[in-house]
Amino acid sequence: MLSTSSAFKRDASAALADVGLQRALERTKPHFQHRRTAAVAALPEFEQLREIGREIKDHTLVNLDFYLDAWAEMVERAGGTVHFCATAADAREAILGICRQASAKIVTKGKSMISEEIGINDFLEANGITPVETDLGEYIVQLGHEPPSHIIAPAFHLNRDDWEARFRAAHKDLPADRVFRERRDILTEARGELRQRFLAADVGITGANFLIAETGSSVIVTNEGNGDLTQTLPKVHVVLASIEKLVPTLEDASVLLRLLARSATGQDFSVYTTFSTGPRRPGDLDGPEQYHVVLLDNGRSAMLGTEFQPMLRCIRCAACMNHCPVYGAIGGHAYGWVYPGPMGAVLTPALIGVDKARDLPNASTFCGRCESVCPMKIPLPKMMRHWREREFERHLGPPSGRRNLALWAWFARRPTAYRLTARAASLALGVLGRKRGRFRSLPLAGGWTAGRDLPAPEGETFFARYARQSRVER
Amino acid sequence: MLTTLRRCLGRGALPPDQAAMLRARLVRHPRGLVPARAQLAHVEQISLFVRNVEKEYGTVAFVADFASVPAAVTEYLAKQNLSSELIVAPHPELLALPWADRALLRWRVGRAEASDVVSLQHAFAAVAETGTLVLPSAAERPTTLNLLVETEIVVLRTSRVVGAYEEAWDLLRAERPGLPDGGFMPRSVMLVTGPSRSADVEQMLELGAHGPHRLHVILVQDGAAAAPAC
Numbered sequence: 001m002l003s004t005s006s007a008f009k010r011d012a013s014a015a016l017a018d019v020g021l022q023r024a025l026e027r028t029k030p031h032f033q034h035r036r037t038a039a040v041a042a043l044p045e046f047e048q049l050r051e052i053g054r055e056i057k058d059h060t061l062v063n064l065d066f067y068l069d070a071w072a073e074m075v076e077r078a079g080g081t082v083h084f085c086a087t088a089a090d091a092r093e094a095i096l097g098i099c100r101q102a103s104a105k106i107v108t109k110g111k112s113m114i115s116e117e118i119g120i121n122d123f124l125e126a127n128g129i130t131p132v133e134t135d136l137g138e139y140i141v142q143l144g145h146e147p148p149s150h151i152i153a154p155a156f157h158l159n160r161d162d163w164e165a166r167f168r169a170a171h172k173d174l175p176a177d178r179v180f181r182e183r184r185d186i187l188t189e190a191r192g193e194l195r196q197r198f199l200a201a202d203v204g205i206t207g208a209n210f211l212i213a214e215t216g217s218s219v220i221v222t223n224e225g226n227g228d229l230t231q232t233l234p235k236v237h238v239v240l241a242s243i244e245k246l247v248p249t250l251e252d253a254s255v256l257l258r259l260l261a262r263s264a265t266g267q268d269f270s271v272y273t274t275f276s277t278g279p280r281r282p283g284d285l286d287g288p289e290q291y292h293v294v295l296l297d298n299g300r301s302a303m304l305g306t307e308f309q310p311m312l313r314c315i316r317c318a319a320c321m322n323h324c325p326v327y328g329a330i331g332g333h334a335y336g337w338v339y340p341g342p343m344g345a346v347l348t349p350a351l352i353g354v355d356k357a358r359d360l361p362n363a364s365t366f367c368g369r370c371e372s373v374c375p376m377k378i379p380l381p382k383m384m385r386h387w388r389e390r391e392f393e394r395h396l397g398p399p400s401g402r403r404n405l406a407l408w409a410w411f412a413r414r415p416t417a418y419r420l421t422a423r424a425a426s427l428a429l430g431v432l433g434r435k436r437g438r439f440r441s442l443p444l445a446g447g448w449t450a451g452r453d454l455p456a457p458e459g460e461t462f463f464a465r466y467a468r469q470s471r472v473e474r
Numbered sequence: 475m476l477t478t479l480r481r482c483l484g485r486g487a488l489p490p491d492q493a494a495m496l497r498a499r500l501v502r503h504p505r506g507l508v509p510a511r512a513q514l515a516h517v518e519q520i521s522l523f524v525r526n527v528e529k530e531y532g533t534v535a536f537v538a539d540f541a542s543v544p545a546a547v548t549e550y551l552a553k554q555n556l557s558s559e560l561i562v563a564p565h566p567e568l569l570a571l572p573w574a575d576r577a578l579l580r581w582r583v584g585r586a587e588a589s590d591v592v593s594l595q596h597a598f599a600a601v602a603e604t605g606t607l608v609l610p611s612a613a614e615r616p617t618t619l620n621l622l623v624e625t626e627i628v629v630l631r632t633s634r635v636v637g638a639y640e641e642a643w644d645l646l647r648a649e650r651p652g653l654p655d656g657g658f659m660p661r662s663v664m665l666v667t668g669p670s671r672s673a674d675v676e677q678m679l680e681l682g683a684h685g686p687h688r689l690h691v692i693l694v695q696d697g698a699a700a701a702p703a704c
Contacts, residue, residue: 027676028676044509045507065479065480068475068476070496078659136675137674140674158676184682187672187683194684195588198684223683225621225684225686229621231662233618243475248496248503249500254640254643268530271669271671272667273665273667274663277659277661280661284661286617287661287662304482
């Protein structure tokens with residue numbers, strides 16, 4: 001997928017002015033938060049599970065070579081094939097090779113963010129193969145020729161009228177004057193349309209939430225059942241997974257599964273949690289004849305051993321974006337690549353380069369909600385700060401930013417000058433703004449006041465008040 | 475890829491003693507934390523299982539023995555006003571049922587096709603913790619029965635209800651002998667919690683996406699002693 005992350009500021013402004021998007025965000029934003037809060041409250045051990053989950057992932061990451069080796073051996077023993085792919089291009093070629101060998105015309109797909117990362121849909125189409133997204137949210141964004149805006153709710157940015165309009169435009173075989181009375185009618189129509197595709201597909205591609213070294217299994221979780229139809233009906237199943245999905249055992253996966261659904265949708269458990277191990281066995285009446293895993297690195301190994309290694313613990317639950325005030329204001333598309341929100345602000349610079357995504361780690365208020373809800377306890381704000389440091393070291397920001405920082409640094413190292421200036425500014429602004437209590441616009445601060453008012457200072461600096469109150473208390 | 479990983483981790487291959495420790499961990503597969511809610515007396519686990527299935531929009535019926543299953547199936551289908559045509563999993567416990575007594579039921583044994591509407595599946599086990607059915611694929615338990623139909627009916631022995639996922643894994647490990655070291659896994663193990671659903675339209679939950687709209691569990695009371703078949 002091509003990135004538009006460098007245009008973040010422009011796209012974020014456009015998102016703020018997008019009436020449909022704002023309507024969707026306003027309506028749907030609180031749902032995920034409330035559901036997660038309730039699910040977590042109902043499991044007293046949740047905090048301990050977070051701690052154990054983090055240990056499992058850390059243990060796996062520092063021994064990743066061992067566990068990948070053990071896992072690959074088990075996949076082969078079960079009759080599957082592993083394709084090791086260092087880059088997105090390698091993964092695309094591997095998948096195309098498998099599809100060609102199966103003489104595939106139609107490929108159904110379960111939800112996979114990595115498939116967005118490697119841009120497999122456009123690539124298959126360019127090679128004469130039709131990819132069909134089968135997750136409802138992915139299906140509707142595919143019909144609209146746009147990327148998903150959220151990692152577990154791809155159509156987070158759409159309203160019901162968008163769904164109806166796109167279905168009418170795409171499903172020409174149905175009566176044009178049909179009425180969608182309720183949301184269920186949308187589901188029923190999608191079920192009917194996609195059922196034909198499931199049955200016609202030659203290859204099914206799914207992602208993986210986990211890979212298990214003990215058994216050589218891949219795990220997917222879905223609520224719709226689309227991922228299971230995708231991996232059961234066609235004669236070839238391709239799992240597209242990245243290296244950090246690995247966990248040692250079924251027990252380790254069970255710990256993480258207890259965290260995943262609760263953090264994501266606020267369910268205790270997803271409807272379908274399926275462990276796939278190799279192709280159809282002798283005597284089986286259904287299931288694919290071939291099982292392939294396309295294992296992708298694409299820049300992840302370079303994060304090992306760096307301050308960004310904890311990001312590889314991420315289990316893609318989306319709790320961070322569901323609780324992020326920035327994501328909540330602009331939605332996912334403005335982030336400009338596959339992964340939006342706080343996890344994207346850390347992961348995107350690592351995978352496509354901080355030079356192409358320098359605005360993302362800056363698009364944070366550092367309120368810390370992302371870290372506080374992250375089931376893997378990933379220090380997201382701290383890592384965004386690391387990216388800001390790298391951005392500064394490499395002179396990627398605008399010169400005005402460096403000049404202002406240099407000015408601030410000059411004052412910061414001279415406490416007397418700092419206090420005097422702060423006192424003067426605070427007094428002046430206090431007098432000027434006494435009447436309204438806030439400023440609608442200020443010279444040199446247009447970037448701030450364009451989006452909100454600046455509250456007027458009361459006239460006294462923090463230092464002055466602190467000193468005064470300390471004297472009183474003594 | 476392994477060489478790249480080792481370079482990034484700043485070391486060569488693990489020394490033999492460390493590799494042996496990790497291999498031992500895979501063989502021991504130690505449990506993490508099992509929530510207290512799953513650690514109950516068996517009777518309470520069964521009622522927790524039922525509560526959780528119902529919470530996830532499934533339904534449950536109790537029967538005293540296997541002989542009563544066909545009647546329970548007929549009754550459920552009639553009450554829901556559903557087709558009396560069944561696709562039945564070729565599991566010995568289901569094939570041994572007294573179907574002849576139910577002349578109104580039409581049934582076929584095998585995998586499901588797109589035209590099938592109601593399936594009768596056999597559960598390997600179930601997890602009380604979240605009301606989850608454990609459905610490993612096998613010649614006698616086709617996966618398509620869990621997916622292609624509109625209504626899935628699952629027969630489960632009460633003795634096969636366990637507290638936590640970890641107990642279900644241990645059952646699989648124990649009952650597929652001759653396949654040690656992780657080789658015990660069948661092609662697919664589906665953990666199913668309630669009927670299919672989606673919240674993709676405006677984040678509002680609707681039942682009945684691509685999988686079954688209805689999930690009905692028939693719990694067969696068999697005491698704790700009954701020997702598992704597979």
